[in-house]
Amino acid sequence: MEPRLPRGMRDILPDQMMLRRYVIRTFERIFEAYGFEPLHTPALELRETLMGKYGPDAEKLIYDAQHREGKEALSLRYDLSVPLARVVAMYPHLPKPFKRYQIAPVWRAERPQKGRYREFYQCDADIVGTTSMAADAEIVALIDEALTRLGFRNFVILINDRKLLAGLGRFSGVPEPLLGQLYRAIDKFDRLGMEGVQEEMRRYGIPEEVIRRMAGLLAIQGEGREVLQALAREMAAAEIPEAMEGLRELEALLGFLDQMGVSPQHYRISFTMVRGLEYYTGPIFETVVTEPKIGSITGGGRYDGLVGLFAKQSVPMTGTSFGIERIIDVIEELGMAPAGLRRTPVEVLVTVFDEERMGAAIATARALRQAGLNTMLYLEPRRLEAQLRYAHHKGIPFVVFVGPDEAARGMITARAMDTGEQRTLPVAEAARWIRSALGGSNGG
Structure with a gap:
């Protein structure tokens, strides 16, 4: 049909x-x-x-x-x-x-x-x-x-x-x-x-x-x-x-x-x-x-x-x-739409490093949601480049990584997709940074 x-x-x-x-x-x-x-x-x-x-x-x-x-x-x-x-x-x-x-x-x-x-x-x-x-x-x-x-x-x-x-x-x-x-x-x-x-x-x-x-x-x-x-x-x-x-x-x-x-x-x-x-x-x-x-x-x-x-x-x-x-x-x-109008309501994509770190990625996504951020979990471990391409294609402004180093230190790494700036911080501090950076943007 x-x-x-x-x-x-x-x-x-x-x-x-x-x-x-x-x-x-x-x-x-x-x-x-x-x-x-x-x-x-x-x-x-x-x-x-x-x-x-x-x-x-x-x-x-x-x-x-x-x-x-x-x-x-x-x-x-x-x-x-x-x-x-x-x-x-x-x-x-x-x-x-x-x-x-x-x-x-x-x-x-x-x-x-x-x-x-x-x-x-x-x-x-x-x-x-x-x-x-x-x-x-x-x-x-x-x-x-x-x-x-x-x-x-x-x-x-x-x-x-x-x-x-x-x-x-x-x-x-x-x-x-x-x-x-x-x-x-x-x-x-x-x-x-x-x-x-x-x-x-x-x-x-x-x-x-x-x-x-x-x-x-x-x-x-x-x-x-x-x-x-x-x-x-x-x-x-x-x-x-x-x-x-x-x-x-x-x-x-x-x-x-x-x-x-x-x-x-x-x-x-x-x-x-x-x-x-x-x-x-x-x-x-x-x-x-x-x-x-x-x-x-x-x-x-x-x-x-x-x-x-x-x-x-x-x-x-x-x-x-x-x-x-x-x-x-x-x-x-x-072309009258506001300059900061995003193409998606998703504010953060949490990547999945590998099967072993799946639990850490799920916990991170949950913590970011509780901090008031619209957070999407990628759901399966794939090459990091593929996950970044996905975030770029969707227009998601921030990506979060939870690799072995971050997990060992109780940290996450957050990257701003538009500027490439990234910071490795505890989840609560990373959430504050992301919220601050998103403050001037328009999610629709």
Whole structure:
């Protein structure tokens, strides 16, 4: 049988896992610094839990996962937001605001391409139980800090509001049944430009007068509040409450971003940014990297109605999802990984001199582990050169020898693989030296 993988799936080998672990641990530290708590939900959900939440295009990508003798219709989770809404509905006693993060795999039957896989990890942070725009601003601040901490410089967080989008459509006179087509056309603005979007609108059957008015609104340019004020002036006489509410939400969000110290260089109001999922109800966010061109690396927004699909009363929610796969692809492509990031969690390899010294090598490995060092025993006596080649190939930073001379003196010899420096010391002192030398390195 030929060993192979399904399309869109992949193995992640240990050296790649070290970078992945570094990224995930960075996120975990930042999330917890902001007061978010970890949550686990199962990979399998009832099919009825997932269906009807994402829109027909997205739901075509959901994997069913039925056991041949199972009574319940099951599916692999498509994202982490709908399971969160189910949790909030099932456990109403959770204190609000409830701030949770979850880092776990999800599955989508998408067409595989660079940065897009059928099984991939999502990294979500959400705030449940408040309508304050301070929560939405904190999500944007969290995105900014997390990406900056990972070494990203060329990124921008695009911000829009679904209420404002709907208001723009009604102000332009888009017939209600065509609002969905309008959003699809606008969402292609970065790829097609203004003329291409207008052509898309024509293809969807949107009237020419509506296209002209919509193009005028999309052409408004400026920084932050300037854009909002210009749009408010343009729509002042129309009296569209939904649009005005969206403008007020974005104005409040920008004020909180100022207070939270988020650099204006890292975010921008974008009327042409449209998040695809149907459950968004207010501010929406999407982060794009300008180098390399890999698409969005975060996406999210406010979805106040989702819990109401599982419970009699809805609960306000806002949050974001980091695309770990694309983030790792960018880090690898631009060489952004920390210089000291190791390829293995192993810190010390204890070599085996010969069968007679096997017991001494085992005792040494045990003592080094007790001293707090990740220690691997080679397990069999082979030529020393072969054991050193193994340590070099694995990227293990220290090697320990317990030969006849060391064993007779109650010592071990520790060698730093990068510099060749070695010292013959009692185990406890050797452990202190190794820990000190490793202090500046990053094990991921």
